[in-house]
Amino acid sequence: MVPSYARIQGMDSAASQYASKYSLYLYREVGKDSVPANHYEQTEDMSFLNGIPVLFIPGNAGSYKQVRSIAAETSNLFFGDDDTREQDIDNPHMKNFDFFAADFNEDFTAFHGQTMMEQANFLNEAVKLILSLYADKPNPPTSVVIIGHSMGGIVARAMLALPNYVEESVNTIITLASPHAAAPLTFDADVVKMYSLVDKFWYEGFQNISQIAYSRLANLSLISITGGGLDATLPADYTAIGHLVPLSNGFTVYTTGIPSIWSPVDHLAIVWCGQLRRVIAKSLLEIADISSPSRVYPLEKRMNVFRKNYLSGFENYALQDSIAFASSVNTIQSEFHNLKIDTQLLNSYSLDKESHMKLTKDNVGKKFNLFTIPPTSNISFSLLTSLKFASINDTKSDPRSLLLCANKDILRDKLISTLDFTNSGSDKYASLYCSDISKDLHAVPRSDSVQVQLLADSSFLGNQSPFYGIHLDSSILSKFDSILVVNTPGDLRKDENAFVIGETSLQENTVDTLGNSELISLLFRGADVSLPSNRPLMFSIQIPSAWSSLLAYKISLHFTNDDKHSKVGIFSPFIRQWSDDPYESKWHINIGDKSTLTLFCHNIAPFIPFKVDKKNKGLNLQLWSDNDISNGPLDVNLSIDYIMSLRLLVLRYRLTVVSFCVMTCLLVILRQFIYFRHFKMFPNFQTGLQLITSPLMFVISVVVLANLSWLVKIPLINQILSLLDPVTFRDRELSSFMYENGYQWNKLYMGLEEDSLFLIPVIFYCISIFIVFLTYKVISLLLFIFGACVRGFYKATGVYAQKREAHGTPVDAENKTPKDLDKEASSLSPTSLSPTSSSSFLLRIPGRSIKMHRLLIALALVTLVAFYVPFQVITVICCFAQGINCLKLYGIIKTKGDSSSRDGQQLLNFQVSILALMLWVMPIDIPIVIVHIHNLAINWRTAFSSHHNILSVLPIMLFLERNEYLTTEIAKGGKLNLEWINCSFRKWHSELKPDIHL
Secondary structure: OEEEEEEOOOOOOOOOOOOOOOEEEEEEEEOOEOOOOOOOOOOOOOOOOOOEEEEEEOOOOOOHHHHHHHHHHHHHHHOOOHHHHHHHOOOOOOOOEEEEEEEOOOOOHHHOHHHHHHHHHHHHHHHHHHHHOOOOOOOOOOOEEEEEEOHHHHHHHHHOOOOOOOOOOEEEEEEEOOOOOOOOOOOOHHHHHHHHHHHHHHHHHHOOOOHHHHHHHOOOEEEEEEOHHHOOOOOHHHHOOOOOOOOOOEEEEEHHHOOOOOOOOOOOHHHHOHHHHHHHHHHHHHHEOOOOOOOEOOHHHHHHHHHHHHOOOOOOHHHHHOHHHHHHOOOOOOOEEEEEEEHHHEEEEOOOOOOEEEEOOOOOOOOEEEEEOOOOOOEEEEEEEOOOOOOOOOOOOOOOEEEEEEOOHHHHHHEEEEEEEOOOOOOOEEEEEEEEOHHHOEEEOOOOOOOOOOHHHHOOOOOOOOEEEEEEOHHHHOOOOEEEEEOOHHHHHHOOOOOEEEEEEEHHHHEEEOOOOOHHHHHHOOEEEEEOOOOOOEEEEEEOOOOEOOOOEEEEEEEOOOOOOOOOOOOOOEEEEEEOOOEEEEEEOOOOOOEEEEEOOOOEOOOOOEEOOOOOOOEEEEEEOOOOOOOOOEEEEEEEOHHHHHHHHHHHOHHHHHHHHHHHHHHHHHHHHHHHHHHOOOOOHHHHHHHHOOHHHHHHHHHHHHHHHHHOOOHHHHHHHHHOOOOOOOHHHHHHHHHHOOEEOOOOOOOOOOHHHOOHHHHHHHHHHHHHHHHHHHHHHHHHHHHHHHHHHHHHHOHHHHHHHHOOOOHHHHHOOHHHHHHHHHOOOHHHOOHHHHHHHOOOOOOOOOOHHHHHHHHHHHHHHHHOOOHHHHHHHHHHHHHHHHHHHHHHHOOOOHHHHHHHHHHHHHHHHHHHHHHHHHHHHHHHHHHHHHHHHOOOOOOOOOOOOHHHOHHHHHHHHHHHHHHHHHHHOOOOOOOOOOHHHHHHOOOOOOOOOO
């Protein structure tokens, strides 16, 4: 394969105002896709385009070259071997695809809301240009298919909400690991506002509240694909779209449940995963309709294709696409055959006699196996096989087939063929009217401890073939009289590992419940259940209390067979873990005695809208086992895996750590001022930490943090807090819409729905205390290293002794060793400072004038913020300036006498506390600074598009300038006060004496 990327020359400044920043490329697979004769030269001739346009949108810091993986696979599948293509894809109207890709110069989309809007604006113009390239073609396309990776999927959704959107230009969007439900980074208010506006537009469109939104979204399909637990970049819960998009227009699916993948996929690997790109390419070719102006099939058929390709097939939502469902409701799509079967070729099974069929090399059975369905019982049917089934009227081979049959005259007008399996010597025969549902069998991963060790072994590109299974309940079977399994004994004799297992059973005997619906009982006691030894082929286990995405669950399975030699079945037991909304299936193979599984689910997660009814939110397990080879009852024990749960907490609350660290720094500074009020000295940061973690203070903090989780969910308090948040002002209307439609949205504080997890905020508070303590120690270490360097420099040059003597240090200080000097400096702690010594630190200093050069620098920075750079750049500069100020002050203290050093030490304590706070505020500003630096790196000279509020940075600059003045006074040997900070505290504590200032 030889990739080729051609830049579209028409995407210039005349087409879009962002053309100098972004560009558009066309991908061609040389040797397969058509290219111009002079494709090695730049050309504007696009007459060779003859396919269906697709636009690929990269994600945060993504490259346009990521389009190659899916584009190349699609071209290889379309232009590949005709037999293989026809076998995999049944679409007479399919056509090759022309893949275009947006080049955002690896822009940081997730960091800046305005950048996302600029990209969406550019892409709408790009779509307009792409469609114009086909204008001279007969029946030109009117829309493009969009594939978006990560934040590219959010940009794709934003396109439809902008005024420059080309009507009916987008009708299919496939997103890969895109955070639809919540922003991955919420440091920038514009990102939150952008999410709110786009979500509101989509919600109003699908609820038919806005006519413009409805006209743009009514025919649109959106499929959100996520890699699941292996995605460490983005919590998989964020990819949910169920609260915005109805099931008629889209759904969320996990790669662990997509047939022939069955594995989690990393955030970046989801673009080039071989199994997934094959499925995507196949689904694209199946929805293609070259005869339609939109170039794709109508919405209903597109969704049918997506459900068949992306869902496991066992979901109730996928049942509508099955032949069995069509036959049960007697729709126009159902087809029936009249079968005449010689009774000598027929084995009969019934619930009251023998309901279990097992065909292997040692027991090939007969060609036809008929299961009778009692008319008055709730019956379920399960079938598992290692052989692929095909339609019974397949003339190319002698197929294995599965049919639903009914002796009803009303079905005779549906007959399309009569199949005779009798001969001239047949005395008796059975006449059945059957619907062939062989295509309803779903691929499941092979579970064989001898041949298969990993799920990938039987996936696409694996070296083993998968199993095939189906499960039908009474909602389907009640419409029929019998089930017919057509066997091929010859194939069973050829393969010793081949098998076909089927059985009918009472539906109430196929399900059991593990534990109750209370999460708190699961947290402290766990749950267990014992399954009978005569359990059905497929047995369901419902776990109603396991609905939290914040917890990892541990399942232990133990066969209680007294026989020391356990029997081995034709296949190893395996489990399908599943949940609905979003549609997540996960397979666990090779289940043996004393197996332990760690389960993760993505049901109810913080900050993500979810259905209020939790009854259907619990975890579900389907156990497939060979009940003919029973190893006795199966004990199943469920508990919480606390270690893995901590990992999940870190993944979902990474940004929360920053917020808690800022809160901890503020508490320390507040406690330092209170300490100063009582003891007339300003303690160091470590002492402040010790004060806020004293037993009484810590207990108060724990009680407050633990109770906030349920307090913020009280409707009145929730509304008040929402009113106080100007960033999410527009969310209130969207929240009310969702609540009216049965959704709840916990978007405040920790976003917890589980009241029993009230200790999570306390855990993060403890973590933040430790991290902040480490921050202080790192600052102290840097100051110590700097002070040692200053001392060493002064001592080596003879300046150190001169300065010490000039500031009143006794002459015998010259004879002190460095160790003695260090010990003396370390004694300058808050506990060693008496009120008398600290009073000199607080004496009033006469006013002074600001130096002209510093005033000019400040005015220049304010002007830059107002017109060119974002204020976050200045905030970061101020943080570094505060660090330099601390270093300068520490160096001054090390060269001063005892009296001045005591004053400087208290000032240093204050400066270090402010530095620690600024360091933890800086992560909020860094993303915008990165975006600005990136814009400069790509020669984007236009002024930054947002964040020019000078009031956001002016107080910090004035504060920093005042700090610099205090340090300068220490250098001059002056006496200082902190009255400029104490203005608010003096109002609170009017009883303070006039000569005491904070």
